[in-house]
Amino acid sequence: MSAPFSPVRTILRKREGGVHPSEEIEAMIQGFVAGSVADYQMTAWLMAIFFRGMSTSETACLTRAMIGSGRVLPDWAPGGAVVDKHSTGGVGDKVSLILAPIAAACGLRVPMISGRALGHTGGTLDKLEAIPGYRVRLEPRRFLEIVENVGCSIAGASEDIVPADRRIYALRDVSGIVESPPLIVSSILSKKAAARLSGLVLDVKVGSGGFMPTKAAAHHLAELLVAAGTDLGIRVEAFLTWMNDPLGWTVGNALEVAESIRFLRGEDVATDLTEVTIELACAMLRVGGGVDGGEQARSRVIDAWRSGRALEKLAEMIEAHGGDPRVTDDPGLLPSAPCIRPLLSESEGWVAGIDARAVGELVIDMGGGRRRVEDPIDPRVGVVLRVPHGARVEVGTTLAELHTSEGSDARGFEDRLRSAFRFDERRPRRRQVVLDHLDGQQV
Amino acid sequence: MSAPFSPVRTILRKREGGVHPSEEIEAMIQGFVAGSVADYQMTAWLMAIFFRGMSTSETACLTRAMIGSGRVLPDWAPGGAVVDKHSTGGVGDKVSLILAPIAAACGLRVPMISGRALGHTGGTLDKLEAIPGYRVRLEPRRFLEIVENVGCSIAGASEDIVPADRRIYALRDVSGIVESPPLIVSSILSKKAAARLSGLVLDVKVGSGGFMPTKAAAHHLAELLVAAGTDLGIRVEAFLTWMNDPLGWTVGNALEVAESIRFLRGEDVATDLTEVTIELACAMLRVGGGVDGGEQARSRVIDAWRSGRALEKLAEMIEAHGGDPRVTDDPGLLPSAPCIRPLLSESEGWVAGIDARAVGELVIDMGGGRRRVEDPIDPRVGVVLRVPHGARVEVGTTLAELHTSEGSDARGFEDRLRSAFRFDERRPRRRQVVLDHLDGQQV
Numbered sequence: 001m002s003a004p005f006s007p008v009r010t011i012l013r014k015r016e017g018g019v020h021p022s023e024e025i026e027a028m029i030q031g032f033v034a035g036s037v038a039d040y041q042m043t044a045w046l047m048a049i050f051f052r053g054m055s056t057s058e059t060a061c062l063t064r065a066m067i068g069s070g071r072v073l074p075d076w077a078p079g080g081a082v083v084d085k086h087s088t089g090g091v092g093d094k095v096s097l098i099l100a101p102i103a104a105a106c107g108l109r110v111p112m113i114s115g116r117a118l119g120h121t122g123g124t125l126d127k128l129e130a131i132p133g134y135r136v137r138l139e140p141r142r143f144l145e146i147v148e149n150v151g152c153s154i155a156g157a158s159e160d161i162v163p164a165d166r167r168i169y170a171l172r173d174v175s176g177i178v179e180s181p182p183l184i185v186s187s188i189l190s191k192k193a194a195a196r197l198s199g200l201v202l203d204v205k206v207g208s209g210g211f212m213p214t215k216a217a218a219h220h221l222a223e224l225l226v227a228a229g230t231d232l233g234i235r236v237e238a239f240l241t242w243m244n245d246p247l248g249w250t251v252g253n254a255l256e257v258a259e260s261i262r263f264l265r266g267e268d269v270a271t272d273l274t275e276v277t278i279e280l281a282c283a284m285l286r287v288g289g290g291v292d293g294g295e296q297a298r299s300r301v302i303d304a305w306r307s308g309r310a311l312e313k314l315a316e317m318i319e320a321h322g323g324d325p326r327v328t329d330d331p332g333l334l335p336s337a338p339c340i341r342p343l344l345s346e347s348e349g350w351v352a353g354i355d356a357r358a359v360g361e362l363v364i365d366m367g368g369g370r371r372r373v374e375d376p377i378d379p380r381v382g383v384v385l386r387v388p389h390g391a392r393v394e395v396g397t398t399l400a401e402l403h404t405s406e407g408s409d410a411r412g413f414e415d416r417l418r419s420a421f422r423f424d425e426r427r428p429r430r431r432q433v434v435l436d437h438l439d440g441q442q443v
Numbered sequence: 444m445s446a447p448f449s450p451v452r453t454i455l456r457k458r459e460g461g462v463h464p465s466e467e468i469e470a471m472i473q474g475f476v477a478g479s480v481a482d483y484q485m486t487a488w489l490m491a492i493f494f495r496g497m498s499t500s501e502t503a504c505l506t507r508a509m510i511g512s513g514r515v516l517p518d519w520a521p522g523g524a525v526v527d528k529h530s531t532g533g534v535g536d537k538v539s540l541i542l543a544p545i546a547a548a549c550g551l552r553v554p555m556i557s558g559r560a561l562g563h564t565g566g567t568l569d570k571l572e573a574i575p576g577y578r579v580r581l582e583p584r585r586f587l588e589i590v591e592n593v594g595c596s597i598a599g600a601s602e603d604i605v606p607a608d609r610r611i612y613a614l615r616d617v618s619g620i621v622e623s624p625p626l627i628v629s630s631i632l633s634k635k636a637a638a639r640l641s642g643l644v645l646d647v648k649v650g651s652g653g654f655m656p657t658k659a660a661a662h663h664l665a666e667l668l669v670a671a672g673t674d675l676g677i678r679v680e681a682f683l684t685w686m687n688d689p690l691g692w693t694v695g696n697a698l699e700v701a702e703s704i705r706f707l708r709g710e711d712v713a714t715d716l717t718e719v720t721i722e723l724a725c726a727m728l729r730v731g732g733g734v735d736g737g738e739q740a741r742s743r744v745i746d747a748w749r750s751g752r753a754l755e756k757l758a759e760m761i762e763a764h765g766g767d768p769r770v771t772d773d774p775g776l777l778p779s780a781p782c783i784r785p786l787l788s789e790s791e792g793w794v795a796g797i798d799a800r801a802v803g804e805l806v807i808d809m810g811g812g813r814r815r816v817e818d819p820i821d822p823r824v825g826v827v828l829r830v831p832h833g834a835r836v837e838v839g840t841t842l843a844e845l846h847t848s849e850g851s852d853a854r855g856f857e858d859r860l861r862s863a864f865r866f867d868e869r870r871p872r873r874r875q876v877v878l879d880h881l882d883g884q885q886v
Contacts, residue, residue, distance in 0.1 A: 007617070008616075008617055008618070008619050009619075011618060011619030011620075012619040015490070015493065015619055015620075038482070038483075038617070039481070039482065039483040040481075040482040040483045040485065040486040040614055040617075040618055041486070041617065041618050042483065043483040043484070043486050043487040043490075044486040044487065044489070044490045044618035044619060044620060046487070047458070047486075047487045047490035047491055047494075048490055048619075050458065051490075051494045171483055173451075174450070174451055174481070174483075174484065175451070175454060175483055175484050175487035176451045176452075176454030176455040176458055176487060176491075177454075177458075177487060
């Protein structure tokens with residue numbers, strides 16, 4: 001007979017570096033949801049986890065316990081594999097908007113639960129809300145319907161899916177316990193597993209514009225994600241991708257939707273965005289099963305994109321969500337900023353870096369993000385980069401455009417954007433955007 | 444201009460191993476008392492302190508901030524030095540009951556704020572309440588009056604002294620954050636400093652019967668106590684004393700009061716208790732000032748004891764607290780257990796150890812301590828040891844007596860007490876009870 005559950009004993013076990021029996025983790029989460037484990041005991045435990053870590057099986061167990069705190073989606077009808085992509089968040093990262101339609105056009109079903117802007121990083125839901133009429137909150141039944149009919153739906157999490165995650169995340173946020181791999185992993189995977197995915201592709205960002213500053217930290221997180229996801233019976237691949245410079249040409253909500261549409265139209269395609277999107281799309285096909293090797297996946301992805309079928313999927317998804325699908329023909333229908341000012345170079349040399357975090361912070365202060373949950377967002381504002389990393393510029397070259405609202409401090413923004421650029425006298429080495437790849441079937 | 448106070452930034456600073464500016468510690472404690480720092484933020488911070496530690500000056504600053512959360516005692520009238528002793532808690536540790544009267548008989552003033560039983564260790568307040576009529580809760584004014592008139596008073600903390608400590612301790616207790624040196628030190632010193640002591644003697648217990656299992660951990664705690672106390676302007680000496688065996692002959696509330704009275708009467712004096720009491724009493728005289736060297740202090744202490752003046756002080760203190768002072772003439776007036784059973788040895792050999800923690804746990808289960816705050820205590824029950832550490836015993840020698848209440852499981856208790864004894868075939872080396880000594884003026 002085992003001793004009755006004790007929150008203090010549980011906290012002490014982790015504090016002293018021990019490994020939790022699975023029942024203890026379950027009792028902790030159930031007790032927390034039921035109110036017998038107090039908030040202050042939860043944060044003490046989470047902080048002990050921050051310092052001591054969790055094994056793969058502890059992390060998988062925590063994930064299962066969190067899934068068990070709410071309802072899960074019903075079983076999927078027979079059909080295409082159910083697959084999703086998750087990114088740890090970056091600046092200018094509009095990959096989801098492009099990838100979900102491509103994957104749907106390849107026959108996959110993509111029930112993509114997305115989030116809001118967090119810190120200096122953008123949020124897919126905020127971007128989609130730049131599309132006139134687009135609703136991100138749906139009845140779960142409607143969400144499933146869109147996935148079945150269109151192939152993809154991007155929406156916010158329903159309140160009754162993984163409620164433990166919502167409450168634990170709120171505590172972590174105000175108690176300085178965000179950056180803990182097992183807590184990040186269980187938060188991500190619980191929401192994905194509750195959607196009954198068969199495959200998941202993860203994009204772990206490395207660099208100043210993400211939340212993992214070093215490659216080693218990002219690699220550790222990716223390993224734990226892949227191992228715990230595999231333990232949960234999900235086919236998982238993870239990528240480490242570079243996030244020191246913004247991804248693609250634009251940062252800002254409507255601007256990023258417009259760039260995504262133009263990307264799917266084959267117009268004005270940024271190299272780094274292409275590299276990441278194609279890699280992730282191929283991985284989605286692989287984890288969905290039914291393709292062999294890299295080349296088959298690649299040709300199907302390219303075909304879905306070039307044929308215009310992915311663009312059609314985007315239009316269908318927007319329409320299903322109540323948005324105006326004509327934006328996919330004419331991105332000019334998206335809201336646009338009243339003032340557009342070019343930023344001209346005062347230096348000459350090679351563009352050696354564009355500080356993603358600085359640009360992200362700038363766009364928040366321009367009104368395109370939030371400092372507090374209740375802050376409104378101006379979808380129109382943002383930054384359009386006119387030169388990529390590695391470009392040669394002269395004095396007077398247009399580096400970027402600032403899209404600002406009426407009466408804002410355009411001059412101050414200009415100075416801040418200028419100092420985000422770093423120049424070098426020599427041509428920098430070509431960057432690799434995809435830094436590493438982990439496959440759950442090869443770990 | 445410094446940034447406005449942020450609880451999250453404060454938690455993150457400690458989590459990452461940083462050192463807090465003093466204003467940050469003050470803001471954290473003030474915010475906690477005022478309600479702007481939540482309980483769950485406090486425990487996250489405390490757990491980070493558990494892992495990262497605090498410097499001496501951070502610890503002193505935390506102590507000052509806690510003192511500032513409530514009222515402090517008024518200035519003392521001119522007169523004898525104001526001195527106290529604090530022990531980290533042990534089994535059979537009745538030193539306070541003997542030491543306060545001895546120090547008072549030497550002309551010191553001893554405003555001793557004591558506590559309740561904690562875990563397997565006894566509490567001085569619970570022991571005093573075994574004396575018919577003794578009240579441990581006094582108006583602060585009455586407490587001061589007794590100290591001025593008698594020279595010593597042992598009472599519970601008033602609600603408005605260091606309220607932050609009471610609330611923080613309650614959180615630590617249920618969140619697994621008790622065993623952290625800076626938190627222990629600030630908790631102890633804040634209450635002592637609020638009494639405006641000029642000198643303080645600390646008894647840090649080492650071994651299974653205390654809370655510091657190793658000498659190294661106890662030494663670190665003692666160093667931090669001495670350094671932070673000195674930083675607060677208090678003259679501090681600390682001792683490391685052995686707490687693997689119970690101290691003295693008895694464990695149990697009325698039994699320990701009776702032993703203390705007999706000790707002061709010079710009857711049935713245990714060697715280990717004498718060694719600790721005399722050392723601590725001499726240190727109290729030293730930190731009170733006005734004695735030179737060890738010998739002068741020692742002769743004054745011995746004289747206060749042997750002359751019976753200390754016993755008189757005890758009687759006066761008991762009477763001032765509403766208790767029956769006749770117990771000092773006749774300890775038989777104390778409540779006594781209805782059943783007394785001898786425990787006879789089934790082995791022969793030398794007593795090599797009497798597990799203090801096991802005896803402490805046993806006495807709780809006999810009814811002499813608490814498992815939960817609301818449990819009542821039976822003052823009558825306990826254990827009387829009949830052989831000391833290092834004694835030779837034969838089969839049939841009386842090892843101890845069990846003092847139990849009506850209808851309790853005497854046989855089960857007997858078995859547990861028997862297994863607390865450890866025998867050896869060779870005579871063990873004589874133990875030193877006082878293991879180490881730290882002096883704030885020599886650090």
